[in-house]
Amino acid sequence: MGKLIGEAVRRVEDRRFITGKATYTDDIKLPGMTYAYIVRSPYAHARIQQIDTSRAQAAPGVIAVFTGEDVKDVNGLPCGWQVNFRNGDTMKEPKHPLLVADKVRHVGDNVAMIVAESREQAKDAAELLDIEYEVLDAVTDPAKAIEEGAPLVHEDVPRNICFDWEIGDKAKTDKAFADADHVVSLEFRNQRLVPNAIEPRSAIGVYDAARDKYTLYTSSQNPHLIRLLLCAFVLGIPEHKVRVVSPDVGGGFGSKIFHYAEEALVTWAARQVGRPIKWTAERSESFVTDAHGRDHVTRAEMAFDKKGKIVGLRVSTVANMGAYLSTFAPAIPTYLHGTLLQGVYDTPAIYCEITAVFTHTTPVDAYRGAGRPEATYLLERLVDTGARELGMDPAEIRRINFIPPFDGVKQPGYQTQVALQYDSGNYEATLNRALEIIGYHQLRHEQEEARKQGRYLGIGFSTYIEACGIAPSAVVGALGARAGLYESSVVRVQPTGKVTVYTGSHAHGQGHETTFAQIVADTLGVPLEDVEVVHGDTEAVPFGMGTYGSRSLAVGGSALRKGLDKVIEKGTKIAAHLLEAAEEDLEFADGEWTVKGTDKKITFGEVALAAYVPHNFPEGMEPGLEFSTFYDPANFTFPFGTHIAVVEVDPETGKVTLKRYVAVDDVGTVINPLIVDGQVHGGIAQGIGQALLEEAVYDENGELLASSFLEYAIPRADDLVSFEVDRTVTPCPHNPLGVKGAGETGTIASTAAVVNAVIDALAPLGIKDLQMPLTPQRVWQAIQQVQAS
Amino acid sequence: MEIPIKVTVNGEVYEHRVEPRMLLVTFLREVLGLTGTHVGCDTSSCGACTILMDGKAVKSCTLLAVQADGAELLTMEGLARNGELHPIQEGFWREHGLQCGFCTPGMIMAAYQLLEENASPDEKEIRRALEGNYCRCTGYHNIVKSVQYAAKKINR
Ligand code: FES
Numbered sequence: 034m035g036k037l038i039g040e041a042v043r044r045v046e047d048r049r050f051i052t053g054k055a056t057y058t059d060d061i062k063l064p065g066m067t068y069a070y071i072v073r074s075p076y077a078h079a080r081i082q083q084i085d086t087s088r089a090q091a092a093p094g095v096i097a098v099f100t101g102e103d104v105k106d107v108n109g110l111p112c113g114w115q116v117n118f119r120n121g122d123t124m125k126e127p128k129h130p131l132l133v134a135d136k137v138r139h140v141g142d143n144v145a146m147i148v149a150e151s152r153e154q155a156k157d158a159a160e161l162l163d164i165e166y167e168v169l170d171a172v173t174d175p176a177k178a179i180e181e182g183a184p185l186v187h188e189d190v191p192r193n194i195c196f197d198w199e200i201g202d203k204a205k206t207d208k209a210f211a212d213a214d215h216v217v218s219l220e221f222r223n224q225r226l227v228p229n230a231i232e233p234r235s236a237i238g239v240y241d242a243a244r245d246k247y248t249l250y251t252s253s254q255n256p257h258l259i260r261l262l263l264c265a266f267v268l269g270i271p272e273h274k275v276r277v278v279s280p281d282v283g284g285g286f287g288s289k290i291f292h293y294a295e296e297a298l299v300t301w302a303a304r305q306v307g308r309p310i311k312w313t314a315e316r317s318e319s320f321v322t323d324a325h326g327r328d329h330v331t332r333a334e335m336a337f338d339k340k341g342k343i344v345g346l347r348v349s350t351v352a353n354m355g356a357y358l359s360t361f362a363p364a365i366p367t368y369l370h371g372t373l374l375q376g377v378y379d380t381p382a383i384y385c386e387i388t389a390v391f392t393h394t395t396p397v398d399a400y401r402g403a404g405r406p407e408a409t410y411l412l413e414r415l416v417d418t419g420a421r422e423l424g425m426d427p428a429e430i431r432r433i434n435f436i437p438p439f440d441g442v443k444q445p446g447y448q449t450q451v452a453l454q455y456d457s458g459n460y461e462a463t464l465n466r467a468l469e470i471i472g473y474h475q476l477r478h479e480q481e482e483a484r485k486q487g488r489y490l491g492i493g494f495s496t497y498i499e500a501c502g503i504a505p506s507a508v509v510g511a512l513g514a515r516a517g518l519y520e521s522s523v524v525r526v527q528p529t530g531k532v533t534v535y536t537g538s539h540a541h542g543q544g545h546e547t548t549f550a551q552i553v554a555d556t557l558g559v560p561l562e563d564v565e566v567v568h569g570d571t572e573a574v575p576f577g578m579g580t581y582g583s584r585s586l587a588v589g590g591s592a593l594r595k596g597l598d599k600v601i602e603k604g605t606k607i608a609a610h611l612l613e614a615a616e617e618d619l620e621f622a623d624g625e626w627t628v629k630g631t632d633k634k635i636t637f638g639e640v641a642l643a644a645y646v647p648h649n650f651p652e653g654m655e656p657g658l659e660f661s662t663f664y665d666p667a668n669f670t671f672p673f674g675t676h677i678a679v680v681e682v683d684p685e686t687g688k689v690t691l692k693r694y695v696a697v698d699d700v701g702t703v704i705n706p707l708i709v710d711g712q713v714h715g716g717i718a719q720g721i722g723q724a725l726l727e728e729a730v731y732d733e734n735g736e737l738l739a740s741s742f743l744e745y746a747i748p749r750a751d752d753l754v755s756f757e758v759d760r761t762v763t764p765c766p767h768n769p770l771g772v773k774g775a776g777e778t779g780t781i782a783s784t785a786a787v788v789n790a791v792i793d794a795l796a797p798l799g800i801k802d803l804q805m806p807l808t809p810q811r812v813w814q815a816i817q818q819v820q821a822s
Numbered sequence: 823m824e825i826p827i828k829v830t831v832n833g834e835v836y837e838h839r840v841e842p843r844m845l846l847v848t849f850l851r852e853v854l855g856l857t858g859t860h861v862g863c864d865t866s867s868c869g870a871c872t873i874l875m876d877g878k879a880v881k882s883c884t885l886l887a888v889q890a891d892g893a894e895l896l897t898m899e900g901l902a903r904n905g906e907l908h909p910i911q912e913g914f915w916r917e918h919g920l921q922c923g924f925c926t927p928g929m930i931m932a933a934y935q936l937l938e939e940n941a942s943p944d945e946k947e948i949r950r951a952l953e954g955n956y957c958r959c960t961g962y963h964n965i966v967k968s969v970q971y972a973a974k975k976i977n978r
């Protein structure tokens with residue numbers, strides 16, 4: 034055993050992707066297929082006075098036109114996480130209709146669906162749909178939305194407040210601040226982002242009347258979750274009569290977790306129309322309908338003693354929910370942000386309050402990192418600001434504040450001030466390694482030399498923690514989750530000893546077909562080619578929760594590993610019977626059972642065959658070699674690390690150039706380093722995108738100004754450098770693989786590292802703070818401002 | 823009013839009548855069923871639709887099908903020969919140059935054009951050449967390495 038785990042195995046799924054043979058949802062063409070186009074609101078807030086469908090109905094190729102009237106008896110989209118007000122009242126949860134009948138609440142809100150013989154005809158007919166709107170005042174800024182007299186998004190939600198929430202010890206924290214030697218504070222917006230997976234969302238609804246059976250193909254990260262929400266909450270159709278397939282999915286980053294109206298609409302309408310219906314977003318639709326990320330308005334303060342020890346943290350955030358609650362929206366600023374404010378620091382007093390607010394904007398939900406980048410950003414900015422004001426080195430101030438190492442076995446887990454218990458950590462080790470790679474002292478020296486020549490080099494740190502694989506179900510249920518957070522697997526050993534495994538987790542770029550196969554091959558001692566990993570089809574795989582929150586390996590991989598253990602256990606019994614030996618005398622290694630101390634052995638394939646041709650079989654044992662497993666972890670996992678960015682800023686133009694980027698992450702045990710590095714690279718790029726380029730800006734009227742790739746810049750190849758990536762390994766003590774999760778670390782860490790680097794570069798000019806994204810214009814203006822004052 | 827066109831795609835000749843407004847990418851995907859060419863945007867920005875037309879990398883969402891009349895096209899499906907991967911495909915596999923794979927066909931086609939013009943590009947040149955192709959998954963790190971791998975292999 035152990036030959037493949039830890040190896041950079043080349044991905045087995047790649048062949049179809051590099052030869053143009055992958056199957057994304059929009060690639061599927063079914064007999065009799067029709068095409069849907071969604072007519073969307075051009076206004077942020079307007080009353081629909083009247084819709085006249087007659088001209089659209091009569092347009093060439095049009096099969097049906099559906100409006101809010103047609104779906105008024107269909108439920109709206111449900112929210113999957115309930116957070117209560119501080120006073121115990123339940124959060125405000127207004128209906129999120131599939132098609133709006135009365136009032137549109139954001140640009141892009143769904144108003145009608147046109148089904149036609151072709152996409153073009155459906156789109157052409159949309160031009161002929163006569164809709165009369167009465168345009169109303171809108172509010173997009175969450176801080177303004179809570180002001181008295183602001184336009185209301187939902188009439189029955191006073192001051193647009195969805196809920197307020199708090200965590201930590203307020204009195205203790207206030208006292209810590211009162212007694213502190215030094216306090217730093219920052220006010221900023223963690224700006225709104227658009228996820229922009231390169232594959233636009235797509236859904237195909239099919240209804241087979243003869244079998245009374247629905248099929249939904251959808252670009253989703255979690256087909257079972259979609260099926261459950263669709264059946265039990267929205268359409269009220271029997272779950273066993275619905276199959277949801279998420280075939281190849283072109284990236285998600287959170288945006289494809291959620292249940293969207295189009296999925297329900299094509300499924301519902303396929304029955305009305307009697308033919309399959311395909312809908313695929315155009316990018317301009319993705320911009321206004323894929324759930325956005327971040328959008329926090331925050332005031333954060335950190336208190337220090339004379340020596341630079343952090344003695345308190347106080348955070349107050351207004352979190353924008355958008356116009357409706359998306360599937361997991363309430364959990365993001367609370368349980369994925371407020372609970373992460375301990376960071377990697379031994380801060381003794383923390384208090385955080387959140388006000389979640391509706392505005393006339395696209396709903397906001399989890400986007401890569403989801404709450405944790407916001408937590409890391411404010412912590413890392415505050416720590417750096419503290420270092421600067423106290424005249425300390427940013428590496429040193431971190432070092433003296435780190436939680437000391439603990440492995441979660443010999444030393445217990447670390448109990449934070451904000452509810453979580455960290456599993457294992459050695460934070461300083463990642464800092465040391467990162468400093469070594471970057472050559473810190475030399476680099477500071479270069480920085481000094483550069484400054485003498487009028488060049489502005491900056492070095493920025495981010496020492497972060499992340500929480501992955503949130504669990505166990507009972508705990509998250511108590512916190513308001515309306516779903517379990519376990520994962521499932523089926524291990525099916527075929528009679529010839531080949532192995533098919535089915536996972537409830539889903540891959541859309543993460544390479545499960547390889548990583549999971551490595552686990553199977555190593556554990557059972559079979560060649561990698563003998564393993565097939567199946568995911569993404571509710572008809573094939575057991576009920577599973579899908580992929581988000583970097584949970585696949587920690588939760589799904591562990592479910593698989595537990596299933597494999599059951600195979601070995603039963604296999605051992607069969608082998609003992611066939612070898613006429615006692616179970617205790619057998620040893621399983623490299624795909625063979627051997628009677629210890631003898632050369633008597635039997636192979637995995639022989640045992641598999643015996644299990645299905647049980648002519649000579651242990652008495653009373655069921656034939657077959659197949660196990661289904663559900664794994665509910667004992668705790669979250671907590672990866673961590675240190676990232677260092679080096680930038681140069683041109684004060685004449687404000688342009689920031691990334692020079693180097695070092696990432697030392699600890700994601701626990703690594704199954705496939707190639708894939709883990711890839712996840713880290715991609716994550717870093719997305720975080721850098723937030724730091725330097727990306728912002729979904731709304732104007733006063735609620736128009737999304739950055740609504741295409743022409744106005745919304747995501748990182749391109751020449752914006753970035755090659756990253757210097759390394760890691761330390763602190764295994765997770767509570768899952769059978771020791772893994773923690775690697776999908777979001779890069780994004781969580783990199784935004785703060787880059788912004789800290791830019792501020793470090795410009796510190797000699799008197800710059801103390803900058804608002805993201807650090808576009809040349811914004812940096813230049815900030816420089817002008819400090820020079821003028 | 824449909825217009826007859828004749829195009830060679832991956833060595834095969836196709837004759838079809840198409841609407842004058844049909845995009846080339848729609849022709850490839852919907853008419854020929856060659857779904858290896860992808861659509862990622864509606865502003866000619868992302869490069870997911872990149873193919874080779876008469877040896878030049880073009881964004882097939884910016885051209886009409888009728889503009890390809892008489893042209894020779896190469897798409898993702900035509901790059902491997904007799905089951906043997908092209909060095910660029912092999913590079914993307916060896917160096918983990920793809921994750922979700924959605925940008926990959928366009929990336930590979932753009933890389934193909936680059937290596938035709940510059941057999942040994944340095945990192946900067948690779949990054950500049952791929953500037954019109956977006957990838958949201960890889961951070962481009964391994965895409966650069968994939969192209970370097972291919973260049974080395976082709977030059978050997
Ligand atoms: S589809 Fe985006 S450039 Fe062609």
Ligand code: FES
Nearest residue numbers: 921925957958959
């Ligand atoms: S691999 Fe997913 S967009 Fe490039």
